[in-house]
Amino acid sequence: MTEVSTKQDPGAAVTAAPGPRPRRRRPMLTYLAKRLVITVGLLLGVTVLTFGLVQVVPGDPVTANLSDQALNDPAAVAAFRAKWGLDQPVHLQYLHYLGNLLTGDLGISQQTGRSVAEDLLQYVPATMELAIPTMLLALLLGTGIGMLAAVRNGRLTDQVIRVGALLGLSTPPFWLSLVVLYLFFFQLGLSPSGGRLSPGFTPPDTVTGMYTVDAALAGQWDLAWDAAQHLVLPVLVLTCLTVAILVRFVRSSMLEVLQQDYIKAAYAKGLPTGLVLRRHLLRAGLVPVITVSGLAFASLLSGTVLVENIFGWPGLGQYAYRSASALDLPAILGASLFVALVYTLVNLTVDLLYGLIDPRIRIQ
């Protein structure tokens, strides 16, 4: 990342020498423009790679989509190939896709028969409805618990937290999903078993695609409440896994900062512990944590196949999985492009946040 530089001496005065009026520079705009160009190139690369990978994967969309008997009927096979453009040479298929992509057309999914854009508009909000509360909870808990572990370094609290984090990281998501389902639904009867709504309810009119939000916007509070209940268990599972990641990074980062002279100086000056932790430790220790949080958030937005599957959550993960299973190329490409875009945007946001959190880091 050459565009971002670190000033090690934020207190140094900068004096401008007299001379001709300097050219007006807009480093942020230049930076964003460069990132945009890189993003376009990246997305193009994703289409090439995905298209290529689907071609080399052993498997034929025809055999994945037609019945056994239909495969014995040359007319049915030919009709399928013609309908989905599979009778064209691969390079023409790709160029055709690219041409459509430039007009915003992501193609039609072989699985759903709908446009991929329409599918994404339906499944992405469902995943976002899981990802946003998960990330908020995980940031809150991960930061707090990680800081506690750092401050109590080497003591019993720290040991317990470290073991807990390790357990969280080692626990397979599908297993944890089944356990919480067994506990909260089957044994305690406290939660619904899965899905986004109870069978008796009809989804709210789409505004954001997130049922809790849309129901609240429409004033359908019983519906919003039901949707919120269905969120709890998958969010709980995803939060546990994300917190485990964050705790380790927060602890490690905070431990490093705690060794800095300015922290010792702050305590030596008699500043209250809370103030030291909030103003000096937290801010300085968060920079590396932001990177991990960004990646974790991007990962959540990209869909969590196993958790979505067990909780019957119709999100992007399930969509991508189903598409891959059926070699549904337009849908695979659409999902891949979306995931690439998410990672690019999240990384950009993380880079910009560096500057906000740490004044030593500025775009030159």
Place this chain on the structure above:
Amino acid sequence: MSVNPRRLRVAALALAAVSTASVTACTAGSGGGGAAGPTDTLTVNTSFVLKTLDPGRVYEATGVTTTHALYDTLLTFKGSDVSKPVPELAESYEASPDAKTFTFKLREGVKFSDGTPLTADDVVFSLNRLKNVKASPAVMVTDLTASKTDDRTVVVTSAKANPNVPVVLAMSATGVVNSKVAKANGATDGADAASADTAQQFFDKTSAGSGPYVLKSYDPSSQVVLEANPNYWGGKPKFNRVVLRNMDVQTQKLTMSRSTAAEVSLDISGKLLDGLPDSLQTSGVQDTVYYLILNADPAVSKVTSDAKFRQALRSAIDYQGVAALFGKGAGPGAGLVAPAFPGTLTGEESKRDVAQAKQLLTDAGLSNPTVKFTYPAITYRGVDLGTVATKVQGDAAEAGITLELNPQPLTTFLDQMRGGKMPMGFTPQSLNYPVADSLVNNMAPGAGSALRAGWTVERAAPSVVAAGEKVVSTLDPAQRAEAMKDWQREMNAHGPYIVIANNSGMNVATSDLTGVEYTPAGWQLDLAAIGTR
């Protein structure tokens, strides 16, 4: 360092407490079960296999179950009896002696859900569209042509003698659509329908049938909601609303274990049935066979193409042991026709004889033969196919045969199997429609699936070919069933298939429901027939 972390610790604990409390608070009022809402809702849990609700294209299990409730067919099956179709839209029908012409008299007073009367034109349009769209279900009607003689009479002709036409016309894919509405939304029954018909998206949002239910909402990865058709010509269904929910099979088991009313699951079978509460009712029929495929082409495998090797492997397998792996509702393999259908080999289950297997290997001059054994790495109806493959591997090893397990993703497996280069494979099979004759068309020497196993007419014993021809040429249903048995015996003696087990599809329902019989007709459950005690 003199850091006092008390406040920080308290803060962290408080956060954790808030989080836990939010979980409890959010869930405390649910009362469990998740079945809130109107009491006239029937909930059906199933792991969705669903691409479309367009009757001209529907093929996958969940789609077939749903479209059966949305669209009426000329004939149908009631309950689990698939021996003879009964009238639905057609109040009667006649078959010509040569089994090539079938004349259907339509019921009077039938209306589509929008109130439009259903006529012979709609039937003809629907059948011709199904044929010309050329999607997966079209193979059932490739040889059929529909025409009308008046508004209440439809004639279906078959290019070949086919006594099973009435059965085909009971399948969900032959459901009758409102032709005017369909045409207005991109449907066509023309010869170019494969490319010109654009109505799938319409049928995925709106139903245009005369069935007991209409489509309220459709999400292929989450849920499908049906509501009772106010213009239905038959008896009003008990439940005004049916919600089919996409649910992982393990979650289905947990859900049914807590459910008390108006709920059915379609995927809990085999070992998963263990531990369910006694209060639940189950209904199942053995309608699926699991078989091994041994390539008969010497260029693919010198070992599997040897008829004696195939018989040796057949003798080496512990069929009872394999069936036990499937759990309740399973049985040892006998023939290619599952017990649910006419023509099954009752009481002729295959038996193990390891000594005979060894002798056959010796006779074939094969010492420690090794074969790559490919199978799809999936769980089907609650059974991990890898477990079954491992059992077969162990049985074969006792006879001196080495099977190298080669699990593959489903699409890769299908591609390899259909490519005809797989020495040995393993797959489950269910029928497209409840008549086993289609097996002859597909698996007899020289037929589509047989060719993928390298089994040409030239490589087959003449007696197998003759047995298959006898099935096809026999028009009387009872005699045809007997011919099917003879054909299977010949297939077992000479063919490249070894049927190792039969397994059941299963409906699990709460005790308050009636009419939840499992049907091997294809739609598994007749939603409109479900009532309460």
